[in-house]
Amino acid sequence: MFNEIKTHEITVDIVILTIKNNSLQVLLIKRQNEPFKGKWAIPGGYVRMSENLDEAAMRVLKEKTNVDNIYLEQLYTFGDPLRHPISRVITCAYFALIRAEDIEITSTPDIDWHKVSNLPPLAFDHKEIINYSLKRTRERLEMCPVAYQLLNEKFTLTEMQKAYELIMGKSLDKRNFRKKALQTEGLVELDEFSKTSSKRPARLYKFETIKLNSKRAHFIKKEKK
Amino acid sequence: MFNEIKTHEITVDIVILTIKNNSLQVLLIKRQNEPFKGKWAIPGGYVRMSENLDEAAMRVLKEKTNVDNIYLEQLYTFGDPLRHPISRVITCAYFALIRAEDIEITSTPDIDWHKVSNLPPLAFDHKEIINYSLKRTRERLEMCPVAYQLLNEKFTLTEMQKAYELIMGKSLDKRNFRKKALQTEGLVELDEFSKTSSKRPARLYKFETIKLNSKRAHFIKKEKK
DNA sequence: TAAACATAGTGTACCTGTTACAATTATAAA
């Protein structure tokens, strides 16, 4: 009985989403070892005795992608006895939205972005984990301006709308989107304009700097009167 | 390193909420063993190798309370290295809403309901787990008719309103509540009336029987047109 | 330098849902 209890292993796995080439993409790593050697998987690793789950997720993310200081949210814990073909591994899944440019992944072909709409075969139950993460991100998005984690520091409203549309998987009305976006707490209108477009320049916006200390600082719920 | 990985223990802990004596209460068990011997705790137990987390939660609930076939929802996984004073125990918390009458707990003084507004000192981080569970229940309640898990098969709208008020911790307008409640999908008006009150009898309602198979069958989101 | 082009930017009417609010009805008890 004691033996039975003691042989679980605990990992964290992290779904990292970004917008790249006009599509929603997830960061995958090609596994170097069995099981599922050669298959793609979301970054993950064992939880150490000295760290809590959030810390483990942060550390693993840093180790695998060199990304630091990002908001990670615990998603769900997956514990099917057969999810790992060899041992009993329970994994606590996290997810994050980040800017693709913040990650340096040119070093190796074994780590790369993949469109969520066209995933390769994945190791373990990672497809299920990614799907669940998309569902949660969409739910979250309906309430809070989550998408700004995906945007550059300065961005146009059209870029912001594009991000929402890619996550939600549907197109939005421009006027209604802008009306609502402009009500977002913390959105700051700048006196600068984008110069990338060869047409009419668009006004740039940014978000007020928010402290990353509090756990949900990124998610500014609209105040209820 | 391998050793370090292998010594986590995994438990499930279950927050069981009910309405009893006009207040929201949680089921607690007095611990028989160290650590925290004699302190109250929410029911929990180790996850076995052969079962997934949902199954472990169901089994533990059944063992401790004899409650079966109830909708349990995974809440959050708590993994602070210091949450257990002796070993490293990561716990996956679940919660359930049930009818107090469905549990037989007269057998022992070591298992009892406690008002969530007036909890005794609790073992481990169980106070945090209960608070988080209340928060989630309230969020859920705003979207879905969760509360019927707390109600008898046949109930009055006043009873239903009471349940919502106790969970939300605030009083609601009677007319507005009834207007909205009557729109709830699956609510059935009966041709029976309550006889408990010594005043004007109230009409009874029930919910259509719903299959418990699908994971979120209990939570009927309002359809979006 | 003028016309064409492409994207940025803007307002209104309607519908839906939410809120605030008070009088009448039905039964049991006195």
Place this chain on the structure above:
DNA sequence: TTTATAATTGTAACAGGTACACTATGTTTA
């Protein structure tokens, strides 16, 4: 029959969401 208590009912104002099409501005090109 009166009284007490809880059940039941509707409406007007307001807020928020949706649908919908044209004008403005800078760049490119002829």
